[in-house]
Amino acid sequence: MNINDTFRYLNIGLPEDILRRKLYGDFAGAIRLIDRRLAMENTPKALRCCLIAQREMMLRMPEDYPYTREDALNILRKHIPDFTEEEFDERVDAGKIGWIYVNGEMHFFNRFFPTMCKADPAFAIRAGATLTGVESAVKGSKEEGRLDRCMRIMRENGSIRNRIRIRASMRIKDECFIPGMFVRAHLPIPAACEQQSEIRIEKVFPVNGQIAPVDALQRTICWEENMAENHEFIVEYSYIHKATYHDLSRQKQSETQSDSRFEEKRDACIKDQPQFFTQEEAPHIIFTPYIRELAASLTEGITDQLEKARRFYDFITLNMKYTFMPAYFSLESIPEVCARNFTGDCGVFALLFLTLCRCVGIPARWQSGLTAEPDFCGGHDWVQFYVAPYGWLYADTSYGTAAVRAGNEERRKFYFGNLDAYRMVCNNAFQAPFTVDKKQWRADPYDNQVGEIETADRGLRYEEFDRSKVVLMCEEI
Numbered sequence: 001m002n003i004n005d006t007f008r009y010l011n012i013g014l015p016e017d018i019l020r021r022k023l024y025g026d027f028a029g030a031i032r033l034i035d036r037r038l039a040m041e042n043t044p045k046a047l048r049c050c051l052i053a054q055r056e057m058m059l060r061m062p063e064d065y066p067y068t069r070e071d072a073l074n075i076l077r078k079h080i081p082d083f084t085e086e087e088f089d090e091r092v093d094a095g096k097i098g099w100i101y102v103n104g105e106m107h108f109f110n111r112f113f114p115t116m117c118k119a120d121p122a123f124a125i126r127a128g129a130t131l132t133g134v135e136s137a138v139k140g141s142k143e144e145g146r147l148d149r150c151m152r153i154m155r156e157n158g159s160i161r162n163r164i165r166i167r168a169s170m171r172i173k174d175e176c177f178i179p180g181m182f183v184r185a186h187l188p189i190p191a192a193c194e195q196q197s198e199i200r201i202e203k204v205f206p207v208n209g210q211i212a213p214v215d216a217l218q219r220t221i222c223w224e225e226n227m228a229e230n231h232e233f234i235v236e237y238s239y240i241h242k243a244t245y246h247d248l249s250r251q252k253q254s255e256t257q258s259d260s261r262f263e264e265k266r267d268a269c270i271k272d273q274p275q276f277f278t279q280e281e282a283p284h285i286i287f288t289p290y291i292r293e294l295a296a297s298l299t300e301g302i303t304d305q306l307e308k309a310r311r312f313y314d315f316i317t318l319n320m321k322y323t324f325m326p327a328y329f330s331l332e333s334i335p336e337v338c339a340r341n342f343t344g345d346c347g348v349f350a351l352l353f354l355t356l357c358r359c360v361g362i363p364a365r366w367q368s369g370l371t372a373e374p375d376f377c378g379g380h381d382w383v384q385f386y387v388a389p390y391g392w393l394y395a396d397t398s399y400g401t402a403a404v405r406a407g408n409e410e411r412r413k414f415y416f417g418n419l420d421a422y423r424m425v426c427n428n429a430f431q432a433p434f435t436v437d438k439k440q441w442r443a444d445p446y447d448n449q450v451g452e453i454e455t456a457d458r459g460l461r462y463e464e465f466d467r468s469k470v471v472l473m474c475e476e477i
Contacts (some may be wrong), residue, residue, distance in 0.1 A: 001049075004445045008284035009049035010332055018054075025101035027058040027412050034058075056441060057330045060461065065107040067099050072097070072108040079113070079127040083261055091116070095343055098323065111324040119322050121405065133298055137155060139285035146373065147399075147411060150420045154245035162421045164372050165202065165238040165473040169452045177230040178466045182456040184224045186434055188426035188448050190239045191219035194392065195426055203236040210436055217432035218448050224436075241372075243421035246393055248306065257358065274386060277363035279432065284334045285447075287359045294339055295359040305362050306387045309395070312356040313416045318402030319410070327462070328400075346398035347381040347447065351430070353397050362387065367394075368431035368447055373422045374474040379449030382419065386458045396418045422474070 014022065015037070021030035023071075034055045039045050043051070056234035069088075070396045076083045089095045096116060098109035106343070109115070119126035151159045156329070168187050190199045201211060202220070209221040221235050246377055280286050299308040321342045325331070335355040338344040350366065357364035363386035371380045372473040382396040396415040405414035431446045442452055453460040 002433070003052070004433075004438065006019065006049040006053040007431070008282045009046050010048050010053055011286055012050040012078065013303055014050070014054060015047075016431060017380065018051075022054075022058060023101065025103050025105070025107070027062065027102075030058055047106070047228065053352060053428075060327065061100065061330045062102055062107070063461075063463070064110055065098075065102060066110050067108040067112070069106060069108070072112065075113055079129070086131070095341060096120070096321075096323075098326070106198050109324075109326065115219055115324045120325065132175075142204070146422075147420055148408070150422070151411065151414050151418075154243060154418065155247075159244045160421045161240055161242045161247065161477050163238065163240050163475045163477050164234065164422075164424065166236065166347050166370070166424060166469060167203075167236045167370060167472055168376065168451070168467075168469045169187055169234040170453060170465055170467050171230045172228060172230055172453060172460065172465045176460065177227070179228060180224075183227050184222065184231045184438065185452050186220040186222050186436070186438070186448065186452045187233060187235050189219055189221050189237050189452065190369075190424055191216060191426050191428055192378045193367070193425045193428055195241055195243065195419070195421075195423065197240045197242070199237065199239040201235065201237050203234065205232070205234040209235065210452075212435035216435050217429035218427045218434055219428075219434075220434050220448065220452075221433065221434040223427075236472070239424070241421050241423055241425075243419055243423075246390060246417045248390075248393075248417045255429075274363055275361070277365045277386070278358045278361050283332070285355050285358065285430070286333070286336075287355070290335050290336055290339065291359055295356045298356070299360060300420055305360075306390070308360055309362055309385055309387065309393075310416055311356055312353050313397060313400065315396050316353055316397045317404055317412055320344060320349060320397075320401055322398065322401050322405075328444055329442075348383045349401065350383045350395075351396035353395055354385075356429075357383075357385050365428070366447075367425055367428055369426040369450060370424040371422060372424045372471050373460065374473060375469060377469045377471045380423070381447065390417075393417045416430070421476075 002046065005096040018030050020273055021033065021293045034051045038048060073083070073085065073088055076088065088097070092099065096119065097112045113243050138314070170185060170187060171328055172183070188466070189201065189211070190196055192199070199214060208227065209223050211221050214217045223233055226349055231344045247264060252427045256285050277323060298311045302308050302311065320338070321343050322345060324393060325345045325348060329348065334348055335352040338348045338352045347368070349446065354364040354366060366381070367384050368381040371378050384392050384394055386392050394417060396419055401414045403415065410419055426449070427447055438454055438459065440454040441461050443460055
């Protein structure tokens with residue numbers, strides 16, 4: 001078994017004595033008890049796998065929460081000198097500042113300040129913060145933005161296409177490099193999917209990179225070498241990305257009809273609805289009692305599958321607040337926790353939508369890669385879901401919540417059923433292995449947007465190697 005497969009057993013759960021130590025933040029004590037259990041021959045395989053994954057998670061968790069209360073207040077006061085402790089406590093209580101216990105003391109998330117700026121435009125203005133990326137749009141812009149223009153053209157012409165070229169690279173940090181060390185490095189590259197064509201690998205360094213088949217579920221280029229000197233791993237690729245418009249308003253209009261033709265069409269769609277991509281996938285895509293109850297309550301009285309999916313999308317985009325998240329490596333029960341906390345990022349929202357869809361029999365699958373605009377490139381996740389007679393549709397719940405922040409209801413509705421053409425798809429499945437398998441712990445055991453590096457002994461963590469990605473060309477054609 002690949003060590004990353006132990007994550008599939010996370011929802012087995014921890015023994016109570018270990019769990020109490022973990023929640024208190026006594027990670028050393030919890031790991032000591034885990035090691036005792038792992039040394040016992042009668043520990044069942046499923047529990048053993050869960051303990052192995054949890055042990056590594058606990059080793060990494062404190063890195064995501066490095067700040068004491070004093071540290072966090074000092075960071076805030078560098079930007080807002082009069083920021084008060086009362087304001088801080090109010091935001092902690094409101095779930096706007098993430099924290100865990102470390103040895104019984106509250107420690108705060110390393111990206112809490114960017115999260116506050118991202119989720120609250122008024123706070124960002126007060127802090128004098130300038131945000132980049134398509135999701136940072138706020139109310140008040142009088143010009144037609146890039147995404148709004150894209151939506152308009154798709155409605156007018158039926159589709160829009162961009163020719164895109166991207167350069168991605170990775171390099172081990174000098175302090176982590178040892179001359180002669182064995183290195184296996186993976187960088188994501190475009191994969192075959194409905195949206196992408198004319199995929200070309202333009203440049204590779206070193207030139208001996210192994211290119212995965214175009215239909216790989218998580219497609220990468222992989223290098224294996226004993227490195228005499230530290231150097232970058234580089235790939236440049238180009239592709240055409242086409243976004244096709246799906247007009248779901250026709251379905252809404254037909255719902256008002258009372259003739260038998262509508263009833264016949266609806267019954268036929270229910271009959272034709274396939275059953276693929278409706279299964280659970282441990283540890284995250286699980287139909288827990290709460291997920292089942294939530295899905296049932298959101299769709300009570302609804303028989304149309306498209307409307308069920310729309311109810312899930314509305315629930316997430318109209319109620320959830322965007323927050324940067326710790327590394328997914330250390331997260332458990334991602335959809336259910338999101339549904340309880342009402343916070344998350346693009347991947348967390350996507351997993352909740354996907355899980356709710358599958359729970360009611362709507363096929364749904366993961367898709368991810370990059371946002372690729374002329375002046376911005378960043379990792380991103382979304383979902384494909386299947387409803388007859390439309391076929392595969394798209395839901396970008398994160399862009400939907402961003403549209404709510406921007407006060408743009410038209411855009412929010414657009415991202416139920418549609419995507420823009422500023423994307424690079426490299427992953428068509430969640431938690432899929434690489435073609436050249438990674439032997440050690442992955443930095444992200446579920447997805448791959450920025451790359452992975454391992455040595456003969458261990459997988460490198462994100463803080464141990466630098467990553468870069470830049471859009472070299474994005475031209476409408």
